[in-house]
Amino acid sequence: xxxxxxxxxxxxxxxxxxxxxxxxxxxxxxxxxxxxxxxxxxxxxxxxxxxxxxxxxxxxxxxxxxxxxxxxxxxxxxxxxxxxxxxxxxxxxxxxxxxxxxxxxxxxxxxxxxxxxxxxxxxxxxxxxxxxxxxxxxxxxxxxxxxxxxxxxxxxxxxxxxxxxxxxxxxxxxxxxxxxxxxxxxxxxxxxxxxxxxxxxxxxxxxxxxxxxxx
Amino acid sequence: xxxxxxxxxxxxxxxxxxxxxxxxxxxxxxxxxxxxxxxxxxxxxxxxxxxxxxxxxxxxxxxxxxxxxxxxxxxxxxxxxxxxxxxxxxxxxxxxxxxxxxxxxxxxxxxxxxxxxxxxxxxxxxxxxxxxxxxxxxxxxxxxxxxxxxxxxxxxxxxxxxxxxxxxxxxxxxxxxxxxxxxxxxxxxxxxxxxxxxxxxxxxxxxxxxxxxxxxxxxxxxxxxxxxxxxxxx
Numbered sequence: 001x002x003x004x005x006x007x008x009x010x011x012x013x014x015x016x017x018x019x020x021x022x023x024x025x026x027x028x029x030x031x032x033x034x035x036x037x038x039x040x041x042x043x044x045x046x047x048x049x050x051x052x053x054x055x056x057x058x059x060x061x062x063x064x065x066x067x068x069x070x071x072x073x074x075x076x077x078x079x080x081x082x083x084x085x086x087x088x089x090x091x092x093x094x095x096x097x098x099x100x101x102x103x104x105x106x107x108x109x110x111x112x113x114x115x116x117x118x119x120x121x122x123x124x125x126x127x128x129x130x131x132x133x134x135x136x137x138x139x140x141x142x143x144x145x146x147x148x149x150x151x152x153x154x155x156x157x158x159x160x161x162x163x164x165x166x167x168x169x170x171x172x173x174x175x176x177x178x179x180x181x182x183x184x185x186x187x188x189x190x191x192x193x194x195x196x197x198x199x200x201x202x203x204x205x206x207x208x209x210x211x212x213x214x215x
Numbered sequence: 216x217x218x219x220x221x222x223x224x225x226x227x228x229x230x231x232x233x234x235x236x237x238x239x240x241x242x243x244x245x246x247x248x249x250x251x252x253x254x255x256x257x258x259x260x261x262x263x264x265x266x267x268x269x270x271x272x273x274x275x276x277x278x279x280x281x282x283x284x285x286x287x288x289x290x291x292x293x294x295x296x297x298x299x300x301x302x303x304x305x306x307x308x309x310x311x312x313x314x315x316x317x318x319x320x321x322x323x324x325x326x327x328x329x330x331x332x333x334x335x336x337x338x339x340x341x342x343x344x345x346x347x348x349x350x351x352x353x354x355x356x357x358x359x360x361x362x363x364x365x366x367x368x369x370x371x372x373x374x375x376x377x378x379x380x381x382x383x384x385x386x387x388x389x390x391x392x393x394x395x396x397x398x399x400x401x402x403x404x405x406x407x408x409x410x411x412x413x414x415x416x417x418x419x420x421x422x423x424x425x426x427x428x429x430x431x432x433x434x435x436x437x438x439x440x441x442x443x444x445x446x447x448x449x
Contacts, residue, residue, distance in 0.1 A: 005255070006447060010271045012320070014278060016312065029382040033217050039385060048387040049269055050324040052225045055382050061318070062229050062377045064360040069234070069315035077278060079227065079379075081322050083269045106383075111309050112285030121284070129279050134250035135272040137261040139393055139444045143400050151399035152389045158406055159434050166426060170418035177421060181410060188407045191400070192449060208255050211345070 003133050004201035006141020007194045008049060009091065010133040011082040013126060016075035019058050021109040025078065028105055029053060041099030047091065049083040049145045053106065078110060085144040087197055092126055093119065142191040150187035157184055220386035223268070224332070226323040229275065230358040230377045231316040242357035243317035247274040249354055250319075254342050255447075260351075261323075262445035263339040266332060266393050270323035272354070277317070281309040319358055326392045330371055337370040397442040398434075404442075404449065405432050 003010050017025060032038045042048065058073045084091050095103050100116045107113045114121035140148065157180060165176035181188075196202045218225050232243045240248075250272040253259060261267050297304035325332050340351040351370070355361045364373050389396060409428050413421050433439035 002251070002255070005269070008269060010269075012271070012273060012322075014275070016278065016281060016309070026382055029217065032383055042385050043387065046387065048385065050223065050225065050387060051385040052227065052322075052381045053383045054227050054379050056229075056379060060379070061314070061316075062231060062379075064231060064373075064376055067233075068231050068359045071315050073278075073312045073314075074310040075278075075312055081225075081227070081271075083324065112281040112283060114283070114285040124283055125285070128281075128283055131273055131275065133271045133273045134247055135253045135255075135259070137255070137259045137267065137270050137445065139262070139268050140397065140400055140442065141256055141445065141447045142449070145387055147400060147403065148388050148396055151396070151403035152391060154403045154406060155399040155434060158402060162425075162429050162434065166422070166429065170422050173422045173425075174418035177425070187403070188410060189403070190407050190411075190449075191404055193447060204255065208258075211254075212258075 002136050002201060002204045004194075004198050005136040005138035007085045007144045008083050008136070008138040008141065009086070009088065010136045011080070011084070011088075011091070011126075012131045012133060013080040013129050014131065015078050015080075015107070015110040015113070015129050017055070017078050017110045019074075019076045022055055022057060022076045025055060025106070025109050029055075038102070041102045044098055045084075045094055046146050046149070047085045047094070047144065049085075049148070051080070051082040051084075054079040054081075075111060078107075083138075085146075089123075092123060096122060142193060147189065147191055150189070154184055154187045217384050218381045220384045221390035222326055222392070223384075223386045223388070223390065224323075224325055224327070224329060225381045225384040226321070226325065226329065226332070227379045227381060228321040228374055228377045229318040229379060230321070230355060230361070230374075231318055232274070233357050233359055234316060241317075243274050243276065246319055246354065246357050250274070252344070253354075254344075257443055257445035257447060258342065259445055260340040260342040260349075262443070263341060264325075264332070265335045265339065266326040267444070268324045268326065268388065268393060268396075270321070270325070273320050275314070275318040275320050277314050278312050280311050316359070319355065329375075333371045333374050334367050336374075337367040393444065394437050394441070397444065397446075398437055398439075401441045402432060402434055 056077045058076050061071045063070060096116045096119055103116045114125050116122045161176065161180045165173055232246055235242055237245065261270050296307050336351055342349055364370050413424060
């Protein structure tokens with residue numbers, strides 16, 4: 001398994017939902033979609049790159065050929081895929097502490113969802129329904145989601161500063177330069193490979209390096 | 216449709232894998248092993264597919280039985296039936312589901328248009344496996360009806376048949392192209408180093424070096440120095 005790509009963790013969770021409750025879940029997602037303020041809590045969790053919820057009705061698993069047996073399911077299924085920074089525990093706990101009611105709203109229609117508080121049953125629920133990733137790719141394994149966001153701010157500030165101040169007198173330049181650093185003080189930071197946070201991910205990395213060396 | 220959020224697209228693909236085996240290894244396990252053995256980071260075939268932010272592959276073997284207790288009102292209420300008989304209690308338990316096929320799941324978060332992205336997958340996906348060049352067909356080889364995929368248009372059509380719409384897609388990143396994001400990250404890295412190295416230096420020296428720095432990093436030149444997709448070392 002390889003749930004980790006540098007600083008990003010890939011979570012896959014699949015949970016059953018009674019088919020006659022699917023419309024409620026869809027409605028809630030639709031409201032969330034059309035009223036972005038409902039996603040404020042998620043935005044607060046700035047460790048998330050991207051996350052998605054996909055509902056598969058009982059009869060909607062892809063069927064491509066008569067030779068493929070048709071699914072015969074009692075429940076519809078909800079897929080949740082997330083890309084976040086940090087450890088599994090940090091992520092799951094941050095959901096519980098930051099947006100417990102929002103989380104419950106998205107999952108409460110799922111069979112035997114235990115609610116996000118208290119933590120232990122919620123941890124058990126996610127673990128029980130989680131599937132490991134076989135291959136995970138991040139275009140910037142050294143960067144956290146906050147790095148991507150701060151880099152955007154830094155890039156624009158740097159371009160603006162260069163246009164406005166690079167040809168001033170040295171003393172004026174220094175005043176502007178110090179102002180720039182003050183403005184960007186939360187956005188600096190050298191990025192490096194992540195420390196080992198998962199022995200499984202480390203094993204994948206070592207196997208890869210070994211195969212590269214032997215080839 | 217919630218599959219798009221700004222310029223980012225959430226592609227969710229479930230491709231059924233043929234039931235059957237080669238020797239003692241099922242097609243699903245062969246597919247899983249191929250996914251597991253893909254090179255990582257900058258060597259991943261996904262690093263070559265334009266505009267891929269983050270993507271993953273795994274095999275969905277089956278769905279799970281909800282055997283754990285939950286605060287589910289219907290089932291908690293049904294526990295009352297245990298007063299009457301154990302059979303009644305068992306009848307009220309969650310039902311058991313099993314999938315008839317196993318599915319190769321591909322999930323990608325990318326920038327831009329779906330057709331362009333899928334064409335990029337078909338054309339650019341490549342990696343070296345111990346001297347053998349592998350293309351995209353190697354991963355999907357044992358999926359149902361994939362033997363009918365012969366060209367880029369077939370591939371786009373095939374993936375669309377396997378595609379599922381997202382009910383909700385949350386984009387917690389910037390809405391810029393990957394090229395723009397990688398350039399910004401490169402600048403962040405380099406400017407941080409510049410600032411640290413120039414602490415306490417004179418105004419003249421900082422200004423002079425800053426000009427040299429700008430000439431080197433070329434902040435507005437997208438085709439100039441930048442990070443490579445999947446770059447794992449500074």
